[in-house]
Amino acid sequence: xxxxxxILISLLLFAGACFALVGSLGLARLQDFFMRLHGPTKAxxxxxxxIIIGSIVFFSSQTQGLSLHxxxxxxxxxxxxxxxxxIVGKAxxxxxxxxxxxxxxxxxPTDDTDN
Amino acid sequence: MxxxxxxxxxxxxxxxxxxxxxxxxxxxxxxxxxxxxxGALLAWGIPYLTQSFWPxxxxxxxxxxxxxxxxxxxxxxVFANFQVAVLILGSRQKLxxxxxxxxxxxxxxxxxxxxxxxxxxxxxTVTVDxxxxxxxxxxxxxxxxxxxxxxxxxxxRYEAPLKEIFECSTP
Amino acid sequence: xxxxxxxxxxFMIALALALNLWRLCIGPSLPDRIxxxxxxxxxxxxxxxxxxxxxxNSLFFExxxxxxxxxxxxxxxxxxxxxxxxxxx
Numbered sequence: 001x002x003x004x005x006x007i008l009i010s011l012l013l014f015a016g017a018c019f020a021l022v023g024s025l026g027l028a029r030l031q032d033f034f035m036r037l038h039g040p041t042k043a044x045x046x047x048x049x050x051i052i053i054g055s056i057v058f059f060s061s062q063t064q065g066l067s068l069h070x071x072x073x074x075x076x077x078x079x080x081x082x083x084x085x086x087i088v089g090k091a092x093x094x095x096x097x098x099x100x101x102x103x104x105x106x107x108x109p110t111d112d113t114d115n
Numbered sequence: 116m117x118x119x120x121x122x123x124x125x126x127x128x129x130x131x132x133x134x135x136x137x138x139x140x141x142x143x144x145x146x147x148x149x150x151x152x153x154g155a156l157l158a159w160g161i162p163y164l165t166q167s168f169w170p171x172x173x174x175x176x177x178x179x180x181x182x183x184x185x186x187x188x189x190x191x192x193v194f195a196n197f198q199v200a201v202l203i204l205g206s207r208q209k210l211x212x213x214x215x216x217x218x219x220x221x222x223x224x225x226x227x228x229x230x231x232x233x234x235x236x237x238x239x240t241v242t243v244d245x246x247x248x249x250x251x252x253x254x255x256x257x258x259x260x261x262x263x264x265x266x267x268x269x270x271x272r273y274e275a276p277l278k279e280i281f282e283c284s285t286p
Numbered sequence: 287x288x289x290x291x292x293x294x295x296x297f298m299i300a301l302a303l304a305l306n307l308w309r310l311c312i313g314p315s316l317p318d319r320i321x322x323x324x325x326x327x328x329x330x331x332x333x334x335x336x337x338x339x340x341x342x343n344s345l346f347f348e349x350x351x352x353x354x355x356x357x358x359x360x361x362x363x364x365x366x367x368x369x370x371x372x373x374x375x
Contacts, residue, residue: 013291013295013336014295027305055339073347084358087365
């Protein structure tokens with residue numbers, strides 16, 4: 001394997017792991033549920049996506065010919081991540097989870113904060 | 116749902132068939148003639164046998180615009196992730212989250228689904244609810260300073276191209 | 287060089303999984319815990335793919351694909367249960 005290819009794979013893997021870590025960090029440290037929803041849906045999905053691209057390049061360089069079947073996982077994740085985010089968010093909306101006070105336009109009455 | 120008496124056509128969903136062939140070839144990770152044949156058989160047979168379960172077939176009125184839209188969304192996903200990463204790593208007290216009601220101009224279920232998914236994948240916004248009767252999407256945004264401008268941006272950037280791609284040909 | 291990069295990224299993903307586990311344990315509400323589980327399975331996919339590269343074995347791809355499918359179905363079923371009190375109506 002040439003050095004340039006190795007650097008490319010390393011960059012892709014490192015960027016992917018950074019994004020996955022940042023997404024999980026967002027899940028751990030943001031204040032309310034709806035803000036936490038943002039971390040996993042975007043950062044983690046792109047993180048796994050770029051790790052998968054790195055893996056495609058790696059396995060294609062190992063054997064003769066392209067090895068594209070990891071692309072299936074990336075496609076599947078990009079289709080399902082918004083759907084699962086939507087349905088978890090809908091469940092939270094249904095339960096009227098407490099929001100951060102600064103949030104504008106909370107779609108339910110917030111006078112009784114102890115629901 | 117509207118017409119339950121489908122008449123059987125030989126190729127009910129051409130785009131779906133093409134996509135299934137592509138998926139099959141990816142799955143077996145080979146482009147040998149035998150796999151092409153098997154994939155083509157499955158890609159024709161499954162839509163043919165299940166055609167009465169599909170609500171309607173999509174009409175793609177402009178493939179060129181669709182490609183442009185996909186590239187735009189991919190670029191936005193990458194760009195959005197840097198923004199969200201900066202927001203997450205930055206000060207928590209400066210974030211200004213908000214719920215936004217995005218009114219819908221789209222009519223078909225499929226295009227609304229695409230719009231909602233696109234919004235979820237791009238800059239700091241997640242679709243949390245859809246109100247079909249009143250015709251709006253409820254979107255939560257991680258950090259927004261001007262709500263009206265953000266709504267206009269979503270409508271201009273994502274809804275208008277989707278409308279052009281899918282709903283222009285249908286009356 | 288590549289091997290050490292893969293080890294570093296494996297460590298980073300493990301750290302991300304630990305953060306998710308923390309959220310799963312403290313998560314004040316049920317949707318928080320579901321979201322943490324959802325993120326955990328996405329990170330597990332990354333972990334499996336990296337481990338497959340570390341072992342030079344493309345068989346781990348199949349496992350990752352199965353985790354992706356099962357994780358999605360699990361998330362949707364749990365959220366649906368919270369929404370309606372029933373999974374299949």
